[in-house]
Amino acid sequence: MPARMNASNRTRSFSIAITGSGGSGAVTTGRILLEAAALAGLQGVMMRSAGPQIRGGESAAMVRFSPSAVDCMGDRFDLLLALDWRNAERFADEIPLTEQSLILADPAVGEVPLQLRGNGAQFQPVAFKQLAASLEGGRINMVALGAAGRVIGLSLASLQQALNRILGPKGERVVAGALAALEFGYAQPLQARFSPPSEEPQEERWNLSGNQACALGALRGGVRFVAAYPITPASEMLEWLAPRLEQLGGSLLQAEDELASVNMIIGASFGGVASLTATSGPGLSLMMEGLGLAVMSETPVTVVDVMRGGPSTGIPTKSEQSDLNIALYGMHGDAPHLVLAPLSIVDCVFTTQWAVQLAEHLQTVSLVLSDQSLGQSRAVVSPPAAVELGLSRRVETRPADDYLRYQVSETGISPMTLPGTPDGMYTADGLEHNRQGTPSSMAVDHHEQLAKRAQKLAEFDFGEAWAEIRGSGPRCIITWGSSNGAVLDTMRRLEEQGEALLVIALRLLMPLQSAALHQALKRVEQILVVEQNHSGQLYHYLRAEGVLSDSAHSLAQPGPLPLRPGRILRALDEIGGSGG
Structure with a gap:
């Protein structure tokens, strides 16, 4: 050691x-x-x-x-x-x-x-x-x-x-x-302590914060309306978006509170405009009822939660990954939705774009879990490449006389019509409904629509972007979000010593890609789940989903101090990771 x-x-x-x-x-x-x-x-x-x-x-x-x-x-x-x-x-x-x-x-x-x-x-x-x-x-x-x-x-x-x-x-x-x-x-007589490489012309580099990267991803995803109430540490994302949305023909509106902002984006999305709000933990709590309405009415919206220490007002200026539980389970009733987490500052671009376009395509709610550590930090990066994901909202422009908004389909996704479309009228509210959208309390309608909303997420092919998998070997660290940075540094240090480590960083947290995760863990003998919260929220989620054995270990360190590679190395040694 x-x-x-x-x-x-x-x-x-x-x-x-x-x-x-x-x-x-x-x-x-x-x-x-x-x-x-x-x-x-x-x-x-x-x-x-x-x-x-x-x-x-x-x-x-x-x-x-x-x-x-x-x-x-x-x-x-x-x-x-x-x-x-x-x-x-x-x-x-x-x-x-x-x-x-x-x-x-x-x-x-x-x-x-x-x-x-x-x-x-x-x-x-x-x-x-x-x-x-x-x-x-x-x-x-x-x-x-x-x-x-x-x-x-x-x-x-x-x-x-x-x-x-x-x-x-x-x-x-x-x-x-x-x-x-x-x-x-x-000019002061001070001795240099570091030797940078010789300066040469460099390829283009961006100096980018995580909040800016999430905002850029939202624009690339097609977002053209944002309604939000300022809150630390998410406000900078809104400040960056405001002028740029206008340049693209969109708009940002500062709402009077978080309840108003979530209902505004639901309304804008119902009207056909990809919409988003950004907040932190206290604001997300207030939005939960509105997000349930979006799930029930199958109206796509995206929420970026730049997490901070909690509960309540907590520590607004420090980072913590402690909103996972509310993101997974915060809505009442059975409310299938998406939860994603960017793995680095530059990955905030891709993950937010993917979240927006998944929400649009699957007609549901996407929650993006960034945090203060990502959002308010800056990195020098190569310009993130623009990607075409091929995901968009299905809109019916010429509905037939028998158009049913909530028709059960093979994929669970049925086309929307926009307000004012001839023969495309339907009811969209928070009540359970039949295929047409008419409120219903009949068991057959409730069971059918529950299955429809679950099926479209459970059976969708999310591809390989669900996680970043690096390294190999019988020892594995599973992590998510900003904790990935310290885990990657740990992996590099071990590689320098000739020791192997498999790292699985989850980008898509819900729906959990259990089959793919089981396959990735097929030859793993030892698992450590690393995250920045007190209760080990990811660890217990993975246990509940049946992808971790009883022998898996947890390193759950709450904020406000960042996770450091040395702490992760000690945890590996404590569970026998030193190889004797």
Whole structure:
């Protein structure tokens, strides 16, 4: 085990955390560093963290980059760049430091908090405030950016270019002052701790957040109407969509609450427009009755739930995968629907597009489970390729005299008509109904329609996109959503040591593809289910569905701290994964 833990401290990646109070520019500094790393030919990811205030208060940006793929934060940080120390101790658990770590800070802002210094990290004083004050328009965070870039080993040219890209919209005067401060900081006599590859012209890269990626996927899926009520951490998805929907002839409406927003998208979809709302756990709870109406009336809608810590208001600014149970079971009655979860920031594009088009094709509800870790993090990625899924809503434009909206068909999918279609009128409400849509409480109608709504999901061929399967071997980790990043990092570390691991990351959670999962587990001897919640919701779901044996193990870690590869490696060792 000691050798394994040492191997986890890989030298081919570099991690930096930037902390500061609200308005200090910590997140902006992180964004520029991420962009500069991309220009230097690196791959990277940036996560954000904030206090419970949602706006204002302390904030932190955490960036990790490497010449190879980066899917999560590592087990420790190489550099802590502190713009000030206001409430920075609240991030002590989120920013693990070791004796090899360096703290870069201005002595003028006070002592390093014991919670951050107590682990033996080295301290390097730099007079950020004094240096910034000597420049017209100089800002402390830009001086600190230059100093950090020097320590990381990034070139001044890549930092300058990244700064221009991020701050350019603020105007020439702001950019000029920021560049001067950056160069001042870069000129400080600091030793580089990382060696990026030689800079070469790169193929096009996108700097994309998970919320933006979900929004892009929605547009690619055909969504042209969004109604939503702002809520952390989903609001940025709505902000990104608003102007772009208008450019495509669609619209976004801010509803008065979540109940109104879900009913608005049901109405728009009934009128023939692919529709979506985005929310977080508290909002999803309020939407459940409306979503039951969409299932009963077979009206397609999509909801993106950017999960956060719960229950109730919980921890709005931190991540947790604890809404799985409500997504699976939250509607009353037998209400078959779809539940999907993107596996990375870039996968938010495909998964959301797939969810929208599945909802349209199958005339049902799609719930997409993103989370704060995906939604508010950014990654440098190759542009996600546009895919044609061949899924669309069946619309009857010339119905026959005997048109039956809820006619039982071979697939369970019957064509819709749009309002105003001659001879296409039918009743669509929350009451059980017969084939025409007329409300009915007769057992024969209820049983027939229950089977119809279930059949179209159970018998549909979802293809191979239900999961991403990587690696091989007798040991297997099953995971979902954002936890996939730490699991993939774990798999790579084991591969470097010559150890095999099979990883099954579930993208389609309901309906569970039990037969395909059984086939994937055919030769597996040991299973660990990894997720970020307290009660092991995926583990118990898989047990209930009969795809896990009694010998399967669970690693369920709740938020707000992220899952780290080292924790997963320890769990494998604890269940005998070290191979003796």
